Amino acid sequence: MHHLQCILQAQRCLGWGPLASVSWLLLRTCRAHSSFSGTTYPSPEGQQEDGARKDFSSRLATGPTFQHFLRSASVPQEKLASADVVDPPPYLTVDELLGKQRKVYLETYGCQMNVNDTEIAWSILQKSGYLRTSNLQEADVILLVTCSIREKAEQTIWNRLHQLKALKTKRLRSRVPLKIGILGCMAERLKEEILNREKMVDILAGPDAYRDLPRLLTVAESGQQAANVLLSLDETYADVMPVQTSPSATSAFVSIMRGCDNMCSYCIVPFTRGRERSRPVASILEEVRKLSEQGLKEVTLLGQNVNSYRDNSEVQFSNAVSTNLSRGFSTNYKTKQGGLRFAHLLDQVSRIDPEMRIRFTSPHPKDFPDEVLQLIHERDNICKQIHLPAQSGSSRVLEAMRRGYSREAYVELIHHIRESIPGVSLSSDFIAGFCGETEEDHLQTVSLLREVQYNIGFLFAYSMRQLSKRSATELCGRNDGNLKVIFPDVEMEDTTDSGLRVRAQPGDYVLVKITSASSQTLRGHVLCRTTLKDSSAYCSPE
Ligand code: 5AD
Numbered sequence: 315m316h317h318l319q320c321i322l323q324a325q326r327c328l329g330w331g332p333l334a335s336v337s338w339l340l341l342r343t344c345r346a347h348s349s350f351s352g353t354t355y356p357s358p359e360g361q362q363e364d365g366a367r368k369d370f371s372s373r374l375a376t377g378p379t380f381q382h383f384l385r386s387a388s389v390p391q392e393k394l395a396s397a398d399v400v401d402p403p404p405y406l407t408v409d410e411l412l413g414k415q416r417k418v419y420l421e422t423y424g425c426q427m428n429v430n431d432t433e434i435a436w437s438i439l440q441k442s443g444y445l446r447t448s449n450l451q452e453a454d455v456i457l458l459v460t461c462s463i464r465e466k467a468e469q470t471i472w473n474r475l476h477q478l479k480a481l482k483t484k485r486l487r488s489r490v491p492l493k494i495g496i497l498g499c500m501a502e503r504l505k506e507e508i509l510n511r512e513k514m515v516d517i518l519a520g521p522d523a524y525r526d527l528p529r530l531l532t533v534a535e536s537g538q539q540a541a542n543v544l545l546s547l548d549e550t551y552a553d554v555m556p557v558q559t560s561p562s563a564t565s566a567f568v569s570i571m572r573g574c575d576n577m578c579s580y581c582i583v584p585f586t587r588g589r590e591r592s593r594p595v596a597s598i599l600e601e602v603r604k605l606s607e608q609g610l611k612e613v614t615l616l617g618q619n620v621n622s623y624r625d626n627s628e629v630q631f632s633n634a635v636s637t638n639l640s641r642g643f644s645t646n647y648k649t650k651q652g653g654l655r656f657a658h659l660l661d662q663v664s665r666i667d668p669e670m671r672i673r674f675t676s677p678h679p680k681d682f683p684d685e686v687l688q689l690i691h692e693r694d695n696i697c698k699q700i701h702l703p704a705q706s707g708s709s710r711v712l713e714a715m716r717r718g719y720s721r722e723a724y725v726e727l728i729h730h731i732r733e734s735i736p737g738v739s740l741s742s743d744f745i746a747g748f749c750g751e752t753e754e755d756h757l758q759t760v761s762l763l764r765e766v767q768y769n770i771g772f773l774f775a776y777s778m779r780q781l782s783k784r785s786a787t788e789l790c791g792r793n794d795g796n797l798k799v800i801f802p803d804v805e806m807e808d809t810t811d812s813g814l815r816v817r818a819q820p821g822d823y824v825l826v827k828i829t830s831a832s833s834q835t836l837r838g839h840v841l842c843r844t845t846l847k848d849s850s851a852y853c854s855p856e
């Protein structure tokens with residue numbers, strides 16, 4: 315019988331979970347893998363390395379001091395900018411942070427930001443003495459740069475991990491043990507679930523923790539799992555120039571901002587990539603100049619919200635001029651002020667090389683003030699192409715999605731863009747099947763597609779993410795086995811007072827019939843309010 319009894323937690327199940335501000339660093343000891351337990355791995359460096367490892371292990375056991383965490387949490391960007399080799403933590407020497415020519419195989423999933431992040435991670439590892447390989451079989455370290463935007467993207471990684479597990483197990487004892495790392499959004503979203511579920515994952519690094527990769531890999535060398543999923547308010551990797559991997563490339567991506575403050579209700583990005591922050595104008599211009607000198611013909615400016623760009627690094631521009639939004643659009647956050655905006659950056663970037671095409675992705679429709687549209691119209695080398703993610707054609711659904719605009723405001727913006735930039739190419743993203751979407755809502759999306767006549771459309775089936783799996787009309791409790799159980803907040807019978815109809819309150823025991831299960835959560839419908847003693851009559855061990 316699939317009845318489970320849950321104790322309600324003193325919390326309503328809101329779409330926005332507590333993860334919003336969670337950021338943490340985990341350094342985990344996994345004795346089963348550890349050289350501390352007496353198991354030593356054969357390695358080319360032989361006895362000498364073994365001794366060094368023991369020495370390292372005893373220093374690591376002492377652990378970093380509180381001062382160390384304070385120090386690494388507030389390393390100013392200027393300091394890192396000039397230093398190729400970062401100060402080692404107290405339990406490591408500079409030599410131990412070096413890659414010893416280990417070969418790294420990087421595999422990228424998801425969006426263009428991840429492609430760029432892969433090159434940032436590689437640039438950091440290369441400076442630390444690692445080599446890169448495109449041959450999986452010869453790799454000493456395999457790093458997957460992951461995506462969490464939809465469930466399917468995550469499932470692909472879980473499947474890949476199973477394949478890599480086989481590779482790790484089959485590894486010859488005469489070689490250094492293979493290390494596997496999960497980087498990016500999935501590392502940030504699932505944190506210890508990955509380490510617990512897939513014991514062969516050695517390294518976990520969130521999108522803001524790539525500078526820490528040499529340390530994480532060194533810790534992993536000693537046979538321990540190492541993780542850093544701290545999100546940052548100011549990390550933009552401004553000083554880390556991605557390595558240009560293909561000498562014959564004609565186009566490149568330049569990251570200009572990271573993170574997202576919009577909190578659209580279906581989207582995991584604000585939780586995996588953190589708050590919005592922009593890379594200083596000067597460092598972007600420097601990178602674009604270098605690319606132009608290398609003869610590149612096209613640069614795409616990248617960011618989760620590329621046109622929300624705002625460089626606040628220069629004091630003289632932190633004035634109180636408030637932000638111009640597209641007409642009829644609003645934000646979910648308090649209006650920001652000051653800083654150098656996207657129009658300024660676009661103007662500067664496009665002046666560097668009149669023969670270099672400039673594109674940008676992915677923008678939010680709220681940030682298209684007239685000055686941006688005018689610039690795109692006037693400047694020959696800024697492509698007349700705008701991605702304008704609508705997500706839905708129904709104002710009702712747009713409100714539920716917290717997009718900050720109605721269908722009418724969106725359509726008005728389309729007309730305004732077409733008037734301002736004749737011949738402009740338009741593309742969009744749409745999500746079908748969002749919570750509560752009706753057939754009528756869906757038809758409105760279809761009618762928007764017909765009305766606008768986009769050049770390209772990216773169409774997604776809604777994929778429920780962990781933070782939005784529960785709604786305000788649902789409750790959550792834990793069963794005896796400590797599994798999370800979600801069920802609708804409806805009236806039920808109270809077995810302690812027959813005939814009485816009640817709604818569950820925090821602290822109540824309720825009997826729930828389980829109807830579905832995901833990897834971490836059970837769902838069901840509530841049968842009655844009960845007591846611990848009475849509930850045992852309903853539950854069989856089966
Ligand atoms: N389910 C389906 N699609 C999503 N997107 C973002 N989150 C989800 C989700 N949970 C889509 C949006 C966004 C694009 C990058 O991915 O359309 O614009």
Ligand code: SF4
Nearest residue numbers: 574576577578581583
């Ligand atoms: Fe996600 Fe884009 Fe909305 Fe940000 S603006 S929450 S990245 S869909």
